[in-house]
Amino acid sequence: MKTLRFGIIGCGMMGREFASAAARWFHLPGMKVRPEIVAICRRDISPESINWFTDNIPTIRQVTNDYRALLDNPDVEAVYISVPHNLHQEFYCAAMEAGKHLMGEKPFGIDKQAGDTIIACVRKRPELFVRCSSQFMFFPAVQRIGRMVEADAFGTIIEVNAGFLHSSDLDPAKPINWKRMVEYNGEYGCMGDLGPHICSFPFRAGWLPVNVRAVLSNIMPQRPDGKGTMVPCRTWDNATLLCEARDANSGNLFPLTLKTQRISPGQKNNWYLEILGTKACAKFSTNNANTLEILEYTGGEQRWQKIETGQEVPFASITHSLFQFGVSDAILQMWAGFLYEFDEGRPLTRFSGCVTAEEATLWHQLFTAALESHKSGSVVTISK
Numbered sequence: 001m002k003t004l005r006f007g008i009i010g011c012g013m014m015g016r017e018f019a020s021a022a023a024r025w026f027h028l029p030g031m032k033v034r035p036e037i038v039a040i041c042r043r044d045i046s047p048e049s050i051n052w053f054t055d056n057i058p059t060i061r062q063v064t065n066d067y068r069a070l071l072d073n074p075d076v077e078a079v080y081i082s083v084p085h086n087l088h089q090e091f092y093c094a095a096m097e098a099g100k101h102l103m104g105e106k107p108f109g110i111d112k113q114a115g116d117t118i119i120a121c122v123r124k125r126p127e128l129f130v131r132c133s134s135q136f137m138f139f140p141a142v143q144r145i146g147r148m149v150e151a152d153a154f155g156t157i158i159e160v161n162a163g164f165l166h167s168s169d170l171d172p173a174k175p176i177n178w179k180r181m182v183e184y185n186g187e188y189g190c191m192g193d194l195g196p197h198i199c200s201f202p203f204r205a206g207w208l209p210v211n212v213r214a215v216l217s218n219i220m221p222q223r224p225d226g227k228g229t230m231v232p233c234r235t236w237d238n239a240t241l242l243c244e245a246r247d248a249n250s251g252n253l254f255p256l257t258l259k260t261q262r263i264s265p266g267q268k269n270n271w272y273l274e275i276l277g278t279k280a281c282a283k284f285s286t287n288n289a290n291t292l293e294i295l296e297y298t299g300g301e302q303r304w305q306k307i308e309t310g311q312e313v314p315f316a317s318i319t320h321s322l323f324q325f326g327v328s329d330a331i332l333q334m335w336a337g338f339l340y341e342f343d344e345g346r347p348l349t350r351f352s353g354c355v356t357a358e359e360a361t362l363w364h365q366l367f368t369a370a371l372e373s374h375k376s377g378s379v380v381t382i383s384k
């Protein structure tokens, strides 16, 4: 099997998810290429913070706290960079300048200016394979919805609703962290953190916002700093974006509602997608991650049906097709999508390739327009 030698820059929550996915690559018997992690970079390289990596991954030959040293390593062919948003532009551009293939994390730059700089670097190095992580498109039910889009099964789109709802920030005692600080997370707040995940499917489907009216809320303007003091928390907790979207296929306009909430009582990690069309409708939520709801209208009775999906995955897995699917399976499938497309030069299917850098620029256009819309209390045009 071919190997793509990786360095991980940013060994936090997502760095570990990649390391774990790479470690169980033999789960995917059809793959012709596999990732091998040869180098890691973390700000803190004390034994207690890196032992998990070095104890579990015998192929690691370089451990550093200097990302430039990792990029200078000729053994590293590709990097996965999962660091706070304020570092995306510097790290992603340096990686491309060093000639490394890149899997970046969302929002692919802390703001539109950073996003524009990153996309300029991407365009300068067309020989490099650059993608952004977002695993939700890889849930089997979402893959099925993708096949419905490809088959033009929905008819005229009536409306699309997508959202990502969390609730742990309802706890006022939860200490602040970088994801709640504008300097590290960015002005987008919850939109930059959760929003890319809910845009990935509609944008890939060719449903692109032409304008937006956004309502943003900072429900908890203060949080404990973890050392006994309350400090300002200026990031947006919740955002509701009502967009007019154009279906690139038909040219028709329809309402697209995007909700990202860090304070949605009762939720844990609820990514949902609802598509209503004149011929078919579909609903999916990670709260019922193995259930797809579909209504197909051919005249007569209108009937929602529930389909249990199991392991209907784009990249064949050793797990039995009847077994249920979860988030870490989606992450593994996403990485398979990255390596497959890197190796073959094209994605297996339209909805089984990772988010492109060009798609990420559309996030920046939308979230920047949403900030302006909230501030001015008006509808902001994104494209004509």
Ligand SMILES: NC(=O)c1ccc[n+]([C@@H]2O[C@H](COP(=O)([O-])OP(=O)(O)OC[C@H]3O[C@@H](n4cnc5c(N)ncnc54)[C@H](O)[C@@H]3O)[C@@H](O)[C@H]2O)c1
Pocket (backbone or CB within 6 Å): 009, 010, 011, 012, 013, 014, 015, 041, 042, 043, 044, 065, 067, 081, 082, 083, 084, 085, 087, 105, 106, 107, 133, 134, 135, 193
């Ligand atoms: N795909 C997803 O589902 C998902 C989920 C959560 C976060 N993310 C994204 O992943 C990225 C990282 O988030 P996370 O939750 O893993 O954060 P995290 O805080 O768990 O990890 C960040 C890591 O970056 C390291 N770091 C910070 N500064 C550094 C530097 N100068 N040099 C090297 N390493 C440095 C930290 O030591 C830490 O290990 C963000 O872009 C975030 O939006 C994606």
